[in-house]
Amino acid sequence: MSLALREVSLVYGSGETAVRALDGVSLAFHPGELTLLVGPSGSGKSSLLMVAGCLLRPSAGEVEVLGERVQRWEQEALARLRRRAFGFVFQHYHLFPALSAWENVAMALWLKGLRGEKLYREALALLEQVGLGDRARHRPDELSGGQKQRVAVARALAGNAPILLADEPTAALDGATGHGIAELLARLAHQGRVVLVVTHDPRMLDVADRILRLEDGRLKESG
Amino acid sequence: MLRPAPGIVLLAWRNLASERLRFAATLTGVAFAVVLMGAQLGLLLAFARAASTLIDHADADLWVTQAGTRSVDIAAALDLGRRHLALAVPGVVAADPYMVQFAFWRRPDGGTESVIITGFDPASGRGGPWNLIAGELGQLLHPDSVIVDRLFLDKLGVDGLGAVAEINNRRARIVGITSGIRTFTQSPYVFTTHAQAQNYTLFSPEQTTYLLIKLAPEAEREAVRQALAARLAPARVWTREEFARQSQRYWLLTTGAGSALLLATLLGMVVGVVIVGQTLFAITVDRLKEYATWRALGASRGELMRVILTQALIAAGGGYLLGALAVLALAWIQREATAAIAVSPAMMGLLFLLTLAMCFAGALIALGRLIRLDVCEVFR
Numbered sequence: 161m162s163l164a165l166r167e168v169s170l171v172y173g174s175g176e177t178a179v180r181a182l183d184g185v186s187l188a189f190h191p192g193e194l195t196l197l198v199g200p201s202g203s204g205k206s207s208l209l210m211v212a213g214c215l216l217r218p219s220a221g222e223v224e225v226l227g228e229r230v231q232r233w234e235q236e237a238l239a240r241l242r243r244r245a246f247g248f249v250f251q252h253y254h255l256f257p258a259l260s261a262w263e264n265v266a267m268a269l270w271l272k273g274l275r276g277e278k279l280y281r282e283a284l285a286l287l288e289q290v291g292l293g294d295r296a297r298h299r300p301d302e303l304s305g306g307q308k309q310r311v312a313v314a315r316a317l318a319g320n321a322p323i324l325l326a327d328e329p330t331a332a333l334d335g336a337t338g339h340g341i342a343e344l345l346a347r348l349a350h351q352g353r354v355v356l357v358v359t360h361d362p363r364m365l366d367v368a369d370r371i372l373r374l375e376d377g378r379l380k381e382s383g
Numbered sequence: 384m385l386r387p388a389p390g391i392v393l394l395a396w397r398n399l400a401s402e403r404l405r406f407a408a409t410l411t412g413v414a415f416a417v418v419l420m421g422a423q424l425g426l427l428l429a430f431a432r433a434a435s436t437l438i439d440h441a442d443a444d445l446w447v448t449q450a451g452t453r454s455v456d457i458a459a460a461l462d463l464g465r466r467h468l469a470l471a472v473p474g475v476v477a478a479d480p481y482m483v484q485f486a487f488w489r490r491p492d493g494g495t496e497s498v499i500i501t502g503f504d505p506a507s508g509r510g511g512p513w514n515l516i517a518g519e520l521g522q523l524l525h526p527d528s529v530i531v532d533r534l535f536l537d538k539l540g541v542d543g544l545g546a547v548a549e550i551n552n553r554r555a556r557i558v559g560i561t562s563g564i565r566t567f568t569q570s571p572y573v574f575t576t577h578a579q580a581q582n583y584t585l586f587s588p589e590q591t592t593y594l595l596i597k598l599a600p601e602a603e604r605e606a607v608r609q610a611l612a613a614r615l616a617p618a619r620v621w622t623r624e625e626f627a628r629q630s631q632r633y634w635l636l637t638t639g640a641g642s643a644l645l646l647a648t649l650l651g652m653v654v655g656v657v658i659v660g661q662t663l664f665a666i667t668v669d670r671l672k673e674y675a676t677w678r679a680l681g682a683s684r685g686e687l688m689r690v691i692l693t694q695a696l697i698a699a700g701g702g703y704l705l706g707a708l709a710v711l712a713l714a715w716i717q718r719e720a721t722a723a724i725a726v727s728p729a730m731m732g733l734l735f736l737l738t739l740a741m742c743f744a745g746a747l748i749a750l751g752r753l754i755r756l757d758v759c760e761v762f763r
């Protein structure tokens with residue numbers, strides 16, 4: 161099992177202002193499947209992604225990643241785990257504007273330990289995989305939204321991360337572009353990765369293998 | 384354009400270089416701070432050098448002074464008879480008399496300046512002038528002859544060789560001119576023979592102010608120093624280094640010049656810290672979401688901090704390069720001034736260390752912000 165949550169709860173703050181964002185969520189993810197996470201605003205989707213991605217420690221419950229229970233690990237150990245296990249894609253890309261597409265991907269590869277010629281070739285290969293081989297030297301401000309998101313996906317794939325987590329990856333993109341990203345994510349899932357996508361986007365529904373619904377921090381599986 | 388391989392340096396460099404105006408302003412700011420600090424340190428070095436220049440240029444291993452002497456420029460009378468006592472100490476090959484004494488210089492136009500008469504033994508030449516650019520040392524053997532420095536001709540109201548003035552109401556004729564012999568007190572050194580100096584200053588023939596000791600090559604300096612001190616008490620015996628440090632300390636501390644210059648150096652540093660600090664903070668805050676994404680992808684806190692520190696290093700290196708060139712240029716332009724800034728490898732090294740410290744201090748606020756970085760910011 162590459163990624164599983166057991167009875168996970170997450171409480172923000174404490175006392176009067178405490179917010180229970182996740183409430184006893186249990187879930188397992190299967191490699192090769194694109195899983196969608198849907199639900200109303202404020203239902204806890206991003207929170208679930210952060211806990212599953214080891215960015216936040218749960219208030220209760222277990223998080224298992226690549227066979228290890230990590231819910232109590234300290235921050236730097238979690239960072240090292242994320243380095244080998246996870247790729248992230250966000251609604252607003254968050255590419256370093258001063259770096260070219262190639263360099264943005266290369267920095268993630270560098271983080272994962274690649275150096276020299278190997279790093280160079282791998283970065284180009286990743287950009288080709290997302291259909292941007294001819295834009296490697298362009299900077300983010302010279303790319304369209306869809307192209308930027310493709311660079312972000314290429315960066316998330318760096319180091320061959322087995323788990324890909326995406327929060328609203330198509331929300332800022334228009335019709336055809338959003339659909340292109342949806343298909344790309346499905347293709348990457350079917351190559352054998354765990355792919356979990358938080359979305360409101362109906363275009364994503366077509367390509368999903370499994371759809372999870374979150375309401376008030378509780379899971380209602382469907383589809 | 385620089386093309387570093389992917390890694391911390393690439394990210395740091397691109398973050399800085401992509402904002403050309405801000406980067407240029409930062410480098411200018413750092414360079415400005417370097418010039419401020421460099422000018423103060425350069426003055427400090429020049430003052431220190433001037434305060435001990437007579438000692439540094441006199442070929443003496445040990446200095447015998449009257450008890451209580453605290454600076455080479457302010458000397459008390461010493462009985463010349465002690466010279467023979469000193470020569471009797473094993474290891475001493477020379478004990479030459481040397482006079483340093485304030486006097487009044489009457490300019491040909493009637494004005495008065497204070498000068499420091501410096502009388503050396505023409506037989507050995509020990510303690511004599513250096514960097515002679517006109518005239519001859521041998522001319523000092525003629526009566527009433529003196530040698531002065533080119534830097535002070537104006538102040539002394541004379542225009543060169545052959546000019547005549549008065550020292551303490553006795554005739555003084557310029558027979559030689561040196562170049563670059565500065566004084567801390569701004570009272571010019573006026574070189575003459577020891578006998579002539581006694582005349583000018585109304586010292587008796589049996590008096591001097593210093594004995595300059597030269598040791599045999601095989602003599603053990605500390606042992607001879609102690610033997611001399613025992614034999615010549617209460618006169619004091621210094622190594623040349625001790626006496627040089629003492630003279631520097633005396634002038635830099637008693638006049639407050641040292642602390643004033645150090646304070647100004649510190650102010651220059653503060654300027655730099657503020658400039659570097661605000662730039663690094665601004666470009667870091669602009670990129671928080673990207674840093675958070677990088678953290679999400681597994682960057683350690685140390686790696687994030689190294690990006691900022693590398694940026695500080697780049698600012699320090701670039702700013703130092705510009706600033707140091709300006710300091711060297713300033714020193715060169717001022718080389719003819721009586722109070723020029725001086726440069727030395729050690730001083731430029733210290734300046735670089737101060738620049739580094741300044742830039743790293745400036746990086747602290749940006750570092751503080753990154754340490755508090757919440758990865759979850761990328762989801763908002």
Ligand SMILES: Nc1ncnc2c1ncn2[C@@H]1O[C@H](COP(=O)(O)OP(=O)(O)OP(=O)(O)O)[C@@H](O)[C@H]1O
Nearest residue numbers: 172173179180181200201202203204205206207208
């Ligand atoms: N840092 C925080 N501190 C306190 N409460 C928070 C924090 N982050 C989220 N919450 C609360 O937790 C709940 C779940 O938030 P979350 O962001 O996971 O929802 P979401 O499903 O992603 O919503 P959206 O679709 O609007 O992005 C919300 O009630 C939210 O207000």
Ligand SMILES: [Mg+2]
Nearest residue numbers: 205206207762
């Ligand atoms: Mg959300």
